[in-house]
Amino acid sequence: MASALAQLAYALDTYGAPIDYARRRATFTYASLAFDHHAFKWLCAQHGWRTGQQHRISLLRWYLLMLLTGEIHPPPSNANTRFAWNCTQFRFRAPQALRSFLRQQAEDNLARHGIDEPLAWEPPESWVTGVTWPGISPTSLAPNDVRALLSMVTSVQEAGDALGLTTEHIRLYCDLGGISTTTPSAAIGNLSNQLTPEAVEVRQGILAPEELRDPYENQQLELAHIAWLASCNPDTVRALLVHDEVPLRPQPNRLPPRPDITREWLHHEYVEKRRTMAELARERGVSHYHLTTLARGWDLAIRSTERRYNAIGHLDLTWPPSPAMQSVTASPTALDRLRTLIQIPGHPTVAAGSVNLALSHIRW
Known part of the structure; x- marks a missing residue:
């Protein structure tokens, strides 16, 4: 890391950078930022979104300021207590059309101040040699594959696990590539199908x-x-x-029929075997939202969280596990505990075996 930073610093001194962030941070603030409300209303009309209240406008301005200055800003003075959490959700779940709109707004702000710079920039990889970077390079990820994955995941943590990246790297990738999950999110006020346009x-x-x-x-x-x-x-x-109080004709079912997705199959895999909805969606090649819509239509209760490991979900058991066993295996630490239990025979307690197991790892 020290070598990489030194090489980057030397290359910046030698070649310079096309972005003057010091100037941008002195120029753009919450007060000086320009946001085209008329264009935003028309974007919402085109996509069937609600324009929202002041909270959503503040969220969009926060993201716009981040694009321009390259740094995370504190919430504005009138923000609510969940504003920061909504910001992190927005970076992962903002619709692609809305991201494109905000990038165009950022470029318009640069042009308004006579700043001829690219909106974002990454130093070329050739600036650093002899260093093996940890993790996965963003350039090695195929955008279409990432879009397909994000259409099925339910959280940024699940996306990180699937791609081998941290949650913040996932958000940065979405920021730079304009890619988002397709799962609707309450963090941005359900930009979905609840528009009542009055403009x-x-x-x-x-x-x-x-x-x-x-x-x-x-x-x-x-x-x-x-x-x-x-x-x-x-x-x-x-x-x-x-x-306009015009009676609507009955709408046909929007979800195309799939003979391999039946209520019996979903009940067996999701309710009885307790597999996750995201995993089943990937298995059948449909979106998470598609599958949960079917489940609700079939009166199958949706579990409150999908991030709990189920140690028995893939076992082909001839008998259904008891509720107590299902509760135990739904714990996030179930797999670690099971691994510990099978490695500590001969010890009077789990704690004693865990201590001995930890000491054996230290000796290695």
């Missing part, structure tokens, strides 16, 4: 109140077709029809 600019053209009823009721066009004509999201069209 005048949304109600134009085919979306105008006097124009929207005809293609839906008289021409019998589908929501997706109307959304294509209006260059917006079908959820926006649906919300506008509800707002």
Whole structure:
């Protein structure tokens, strides 16, 4: 690490860097940051999102400031107690379209101040030689493979375990690559399908109140077709029809049928064997959200957390484990305890065996 830092410092002195972060940090603050609210409202209309209240705007401005200055800033003075937690969630779960919008906003801020610099920059790998970097290089990860993985995981910890990276490296990768999980998150106020647009600019053209009823009721066009004509999201069209008190036609099931995904299979694997929903989604090649939607439709209770190890989930047992055994094996430390137990025969207690096992490792 010392060698890498010294080589980077020498290369920076020799070649310089295209970004002057000292100037950026003196220029951009919460007060001086420019944010296009009109463009954000139109983005929400296109994707069927709610614009949210001041909390969400503060969250977006925090992320925008991070992109510009390259550092994590403290929450603004009017932020709530969970603002910092929401920020870390946002870095992992922000929709890709919203990330692209914020990067464009950051570039617009740079141009407004006459700063001709790239938004982000990484020193070339050739600047450091003779050093084996720990972990996985971001350039070795295929973006499409990462997107496929993030569509099935439920947490940043699970993504880190699958990719062999720390949680902060996962967030940095999402920041630099504009990649996110597809799982909806309450951290950004459920940017999903709850839009009730009231902005005048949304109600134009085919979306105008006097124009929207005809293609839906008289021409019998589908929501997706109307959304294509209006260059917006079908959820926006649906919300506008509800707002105009237009009766909606019954919607077909959005989830395509899969003969290999049945209620019996999901009940056996998820409820009885207690495997995780994310693991089952990867096994069947569907998203985590797809599988949980099916489970709720089949009245299967969703467990509150997916991050607990289940020591018996993969065993093909002829008898169902007792509730007490299921409770024990759901512990995060179950595997470590089982490994310890099978290595300490002849000791009167688990503690005594653990001490002896620890001492044997020290001697090695």
